[in-house]
Amino acid sequence: MPTIDLGAVPLRELNAALHALPADTNETHWKVINPRGKHAIAVGLDVPVTVEVEGSVGYYCAGMNKKATVVINGSAGQGVAENMMSGRVHVKGDASSAAGATACGGLLVIDGNASARCGISLRGLDIVVKGNVGHMSGFMAQAGNIVVLGDAGEHLGDSIYEARLYVRGTVKSLGTDCIEKDLRPEHVKDLRRILDAAGLPDVSPTEFRRYGSARRLYNFHIDSIGSY
């Protein structure tokens, strides 16, 4: 297993080495040690390899990930897995703000809490946060799912489009145009799929409440002016 010591090797070399891997590489498991909060670790990957980071990372770890699995054995700074397209990112600690921002696909699992704006402008990724999420999570989220086992902060789902938000605990307040919606069988089924993928077979989907867009602001209407 290739091990890269970021205490000794420049970040640029790590990312370049990962980008140079052919799709059918035999070097499918990489270890990164001494990350020491460095930014942009394992970004722009495009091959089905696993990168395990031993420690905490700075901003944008696994940014724009495609196909790869990135495991962070520590906490993650701002924008972890931002704009991810596919693959899997697992943060064993907490995540700072904008986790999974604008991401299009794959799965992001955060074992701890996620800070403000988790899943902002989400475009199709599934996010599972085992702890709580901060304020404005799911802001303008367009597609995908945010599943929160703990509580959600203020203004959840503000200006949300078609993304789905599932919260097991309490929601401090809902944002503009975000409402609670029925948890219908298709949602239970989908939630089951996501929880299983996140390795949570014992968590029951029916314990969650679902939130989404009231779609009142999709087209401008003069009577909605106070909502903006």
Added chain:
Amino acid sequence: MTSDERWIHTPPRHSATFDAHAIAEIHRAAATGIYDIRGFGAKRKVPHFDDLLFLGASISRYPLEGYREKCDTSVTLGTRFAKKPITLKIPVTIAGMSFGSLSAPAKEALGRGASLMGTSTTTGDGGMTEEERAASSLLVYQVLPSRYGMDPDQLRRADAIEIVIGQGAKPGGGGMLLGQKISERVAKMRTLPQGIDQRSACRHPDWTGPDDLEIKIIELREITDWEKPVYVKVGAARPYYDTALAVKSGADVVVLDGMQGGTAATQDVFIENVGLPILAAIRPAVQALQDLGMHRKVQLIVSGGVRNGADVAKCLALGADAVSIGTAALIALGDNHPHLAEEYKKLGTVPGAYDDWHEGRDPAGITTQDPELTKRLDPVAAGRRLANYLSVLTLECQTIARACGKSHVHNLEPEDLVALTVEAAAMAQVPLAGTNWIPGKSERGW
């Protein structure tokens, strides 16, 4: 006074304050309850390049022969950090205009025209289309606050990356694309429901402030192996500080867009009342680069109301490395052409004044997603028109540069210019014509 004389009035007198436009706007607002949204750029008169003149050569400066002596026009962008800087043959590039605001053939035509002239085009909100990638030999990929269509594969296929902080028409505002233009293809590319009125974010979702921007730039460079030039685009608001902060954040190129800059759809009040005219923004931006020892190392591209080769030459003389055009490029493709007078009439307007680009009913087939209207624009012919126009801009700029004795258009300098008005002299920091007076020149030099 007889009873008849009592009713004799002075002739009707219009108010300078409540002029016809102001009154019409009050009526419109009262009738609709919503602000006016439109395309194009600021229509009010602001100090502009027309207020500057070149001095030309004289006894102390000798000119170059118009058709014999070389006057180079090439510009290389991204020399600071990028492994693969790009070189434009002409100092004019096509600004970012989204597919969505523009039709697919219009985007293709921009690519064709620019490529014929050896310059670049830029994507826009909503991502990259195959048509424009195929038609553009040099394509700049925008990273916008909305991130609609943002895709790492497209990032890797781009020749340069432009992080958009703001736009001259609306510094501090987000994108807007109204339902009529959210066709199935546009909706799919942006992951939005079809037909909604899209109002996109005005701030980036995953960073705020210059320290974060620096990290964002590093991320984009890491993703693309430090190959591509990274531009930072700002609307002209605080050009000295914005330029300095963009440089500090690690930009290769700063793109500065003045208030006259075009937009596809913005509130009229925003277009007309926020931001600086480009004339007032170039010198502070150049000063910031000079103060940091970065002039010509970090390149400066300016835009906002560039119409002809004289405008291009004036931007370069004030210290820019290149200019960027949006509105003028659309006009070159055929927007606002007199032959569409009948069609514009049906839309309640006239050639030259058409600005309802947000409505998607453009008879020229440029700012629309309507399949029938879109077909009207032939990308090959329109691309040729754009190339012709770009060629004229370049020839005009060279004509002036040679007259000022310059073997490269970058050798134009503020000393070649004078201003016709006190305002323009103050903003461009060149003397009022016939004097050696530069109003407001402080010890700091700006």
